[in-house]
Amino acid sequence: MFDLILRNATLPDGRTGVDIACRDGVIEAVETGITAEAKEVIDAGGYLVSPPFVDPHFHMDATLSLGRPRMNVSGTLLEGIALWGELKPLQSVDEIVERALRYCDLAVAQGIGAIRSHVDTCDDELKGVEALLEVRSQVKDYLDLQLVAFPQDGVLRDPSAMQNTLRALDMGVDVVGGIPHFERTMADGAASVRQLCEIAADRGLRVDMHCDESDDPMSRHIETLAYETQRLGLQGRVAGSHLTSMHSMDNYYVSKLIPLMVEAGIHAIPNPAINIMIQGKHDSYPKRRGMTRVRELRDAGITIGFGSDCVMDPWYSLGKADMLDIAFMGLHVGQLCSRKDMAWCFDAVTANSAHIMGLEGYGLTKGSQANMVLLQARDTTEAIRLRPTRLAVIRHGAVIAQAPRQLSALRLTGRPDQVDPASYAPKA
Numbered sequence: 360m361f362d363l364i365l366r367n368a369t370l371p372d373g374r375t376g377v378d379i380a381c382r383d384g385v386i387e388a389v390e391t392g393i394t395a396e397a398k399e400v401i402d403a404g405g406y407l408v409s410p411p412f413v414d415p416h417f418h419m420d421a422t423l424s425l426g427r428p429r430m431n432v433s434g435t436l437l438e439g440i441a442l443w444g445e446l447k448p449l450q451s452v453d454e455i456v457e458r459a460l461r462y463c464d465l466a467v468a469q470g471i472g473a474i475r476s477h478v479d480t481c482d483d484e485l486k487g488v489e490a491l492l493e494v495r496s497q498v499k500d501y502l503d504l505q506l507v508a509f510p511q512d513g514v515l516r517d518p519s520a521m522q523n524t525l526r527a528l529d530m531g532v533d534v535v536g537g538i539p540h541f542e543r544t545m546a547d548g549a550a551s552v553r554q555l556c557e558i559a560a561d562r563g564l565r566v567d568m569h570c571d572e573s574d575d576p577m578s579r580h581i582e583t584l585a586y587e588t589q590r591l592g593l594q595g596r597v598a599g600s601h602l603t604s605m606h607s608m609d610n611y612y613v614s615k616l617i618p619l620m621v622e623a624g625i626h627a628i629p630n631p632a633i634n635i636m637i638q639g640k641h642d643s644y645p646k647r648r649g650m651t652r653v654r655e656l657r658d659a660g661i662t663i664g665f666g667s668d669c670v671m672d673p674w675y676s677l678g679k680a681d682m683l684d685i686a687f688m689g690l691h692v693g694q695l696c697s698r699k700d701m702a703w704c705f706d707a708v709t710a711n712s713a714h715i716m717g718l719e720g721y722g723l724t725k726g727s728q729a730n731m732v733l734l735q736a737r738d739t740t741e742a743i744r745l746r747p748t749r750l751a752v753i754r755h756g757a758v759i760a761q762a763p764r765q766l767s768a769l770r771l772t773g774r775p776d777q778v779d780p781a782s783y784a785p786k787a
């Protein structure tokens with residue numbers, strides 16, 4: 360007797376008619392025609408079952424604060440940072456916890472199973488750190504929340520940032536962050552990368568830096584991040600978030616840089632919605648696309664996860680915790696338009712991001728954690744096209760969120776009486 364069986368599922372790799380049996384929170388079988396019984400059976404109806412969505416880059420201490428204390432009028436990164444500086448002293452730990460938990464509710468309903476959130480450590484009271492450690496504990500049964508100690512105002516530029524970042528790590532924050540392009544000079548930026556990577560190496564932690572979130576082709580901190588990763592033996596544990604300056608870099612320099620990144624085993628986390636919205640603001644026309652070189656990095660063998668970065672906060676007014684929105688945007692901005700490329704964009708918000716975060720037991724194979732999402736779509740590319748209803752979200756073999764199938768009733772003479780958006784999938 361299993362706890363749960365999903366019957367007649369389509370898997371991300373294209374297999375159809377598959378049953379998935381779960382017991383004690385673990386997937387025990389993925390095969391066709393499972394005859395055993397289960398306490399709960401879900402008919403997937405041929406729709407897509409995927410491992411949960413994973414958001415590898417988010418700011419949960421700022422989310423859902425839109426309008427407090429005012430709106431970002433220019434829409435620029437720098438006004439967003441200034442606005443965040445105005446909000447920080449106004450908000451309480453309880454308020455951050457409340458907003459974060461509300462966001463987690465939405466994320467779970469959208470099929471997100473794991474989030475890497477940066478948390479600002481440039482605050483002597485460390486309110487965000489205290490709040491998100493509490494949230495991490497409260498949501499752990501239904502959401503993996505990984506926290507990054509993020510010195511938003513620059514670990515060297517802000518006089519107490521280094522001390523507060525170390526305090527945050529002592530309190531249990533998981534990953535070392537940084538923002539080298541926001542330090543006072545290129546030299547300080549490089550020094551910040553070196554010092555923060557040394558801290559990660561000493562403590563056995565991962566690194567995820569906001570790196571070169573700029574249109575400046577001379578913003579080359581990713582080179583230092585790759586060098587320090589390789590020097591300190593941190594291969595596979597370091598991610599560069601944003602990397603937007605790579606878009607504007609000289610092609611010859613990039614031809615040297617990407618192999619260095621490959622050698623260092625660095626991961627890349629573009630944030631397509633935020634990047635296309637914020638970068639290129641100083642351009643007239645032609646106006647640059649605000650995203651790093653996704654195709655080139657991917658083809659070189661670098662693992663890429665797409666992050667959402669912001670939802671309804673000082674930097675970005677929109678967003679709904681839908682990683683398929685992010686895949687959709689990444690696909691367009693990166694012109695990833697072959698069928699193979701589109702399917703890869705689904706990996707960028709699922710398996711690739713799980714790999715970057717180091718999630719254990721992620722996937723739909725025997726022995727994996729029984730964490731899944733049932734989508735009203737027929738395959739992964741269709742999921743990106745439709746950004747469909749999450750019919751069921753499953754965690755540790757139990758349903759934790761459900762939504763009814765979306766069907767529109769038609770009142771047209773001589774036409775069908777209802778429409779399922781997922782019924783328009785191309786024939787295999």
Ligand code: FE2
Nearest residue numbers: 418477569668
């Ligand atoms: Fe960010």
